[in-house]
Structures are given as C-alpha cells and as structure tokens.
Amino acid sequence: MRLRIHRTDWPRPALILTDTPLPDCPDCQGEGGHNRDYGDYETGEYAGTDWDPCPCWDENRSWVLLPLPRRPRRRQPDVDPWGTGYSDEPPF
Template identity: 50%
Template sequence: MSRLRITLTHWPRRALALADTPRPNCPDCDGEGFTAYGYGDDKPEWGPCHCWDPTRVRLLLPLPSRNSPADYSDEPPF
C-alpha cells in the first residue's frame, strides 16, 4: 500500500512535491513518524521512526513566485 502524499515545499523554492508518510499502524510511533529516545535525562531526544524516511521527497511541479500586492497597478490594462 502506498503512503505517499502531495505536499507544498518552500525550499529551495515553492513547489509541489510527492512525500512519504509514516505507516499509520506502526506500533513504535503510532503513525506520528517520530519516536523518543534518551539516556535517562529529563528531556528525551526525538528521531524519525524506522517506518518512515523523511528525506524521501520527489519534486513534481515548481510553482511561480508570488508577487506582493504592491507590485500590482490600479490602472486598467488598456
């Protein structure tokens, strides 16, 4: 079963990308994609779960840059 979804990326420029998602029924992360690990300290470290690869992203379509409202004119085009 495919766990891919379309996402909006902002680096290096705005684009639509196909990204991997965590396995929804994973017993380690419960579908969140991250697991806590630590060495007995108060604040655990968080890392990606084995069911998900956050670097698995494919660029689909680059999007044009947005213009600010100050770039538009109030005058008619003709």
Template identity: 55%
Template sequence: MARLRIQRATWPRPALILTDTPRPACPDCHGDGGHGYVTTTPHGEFDGIDYEGCHCWDPAQRWTLLSLPHRSSRGPSYSDEPPF
C-alpha cells in the first residue's frame, strides 16, 4: 500500500510533487525514515551526524504533478506563465 503525500518542491524548479513517505508501522525506523548517528573524531570531538535511511521507503521516488511559476524576490510581480 502506497503512502503518498503532496509536497511543494523548490529545486530545480518550483512544483507540486507527489512523493512516497516512510511506513508508519516500520519496526526498524518507527516511521522516521531512518536513523541519525553522531560521529566523532579520533580525539573524541563532535564530527557531525551521519544519516542512514531505512529500507521501508525511497526518498528519491517523486513525481511532478504541477510546475509552479517562479516568484520574484524583488517585491510583488505578476506572471503570465501558466497556471495564472
């Protein structure tokens, strides 16, 4: 059973996309989609967080439903680019 969600994407172009989501009842990630692990240097200092995705979903699975017009950051502007 698919767990699809509509989201707004901003890259590479603004669009509404349909994407898969993690399985809520997954015994491995409990619906979070993966686990983050703190990594340290050999001296014991914080080196960042590594993320390991879960097998219950693929974040790369996404389908564009509707391309949205670009918005100007220089104040209000209007576009004749579809959808109006």
C-alpha cells in the first residue's frame, strides 16, 4: 500500500490520505486500471466507456485527515432584469 495526500471536493472539501496504484504493476503499469470501450448490442455503435480497476489498488481506501472550510459564495450584484437601466418605482 502506497499512501499520498490528496485534496477532494466531494462530498465536502477535505484533505484525504488515499491509496495509490503500484508503479511497477505488470497489469496496469501504475495507472490503477484500464478503460474499456463498449458498443450497443444491436447497432454496434459506441455506447460508452467502463473503468476496470486493477487488483493492485483499492480506489475506495481513503481517510479524511483535515476537513477544509468552504469558500463563501460571492453575491451577485443587483442587475436590472429587463435591461432598461431605470426603474418606475418611486425613489422613497
């Protein structure tokens, strides 16, 4: 098991300690798995890609080290929704 520190945003911002694939794995060459394209059964057209993880690595093995605070959202300035540039409301 080779561990590294990684930043994640899901389900909330945090620093996690996660497992990494073996760099000298003969099956995946250190990538952690293989992409597998597949097609539609009837037409034979491309339908998507699956990820097949390698047994040298467990992508679900991770531990939260430090939860990070969320960034405050920026407020949008008040914008005239009609684009007229003036209002027919009284000033008081």
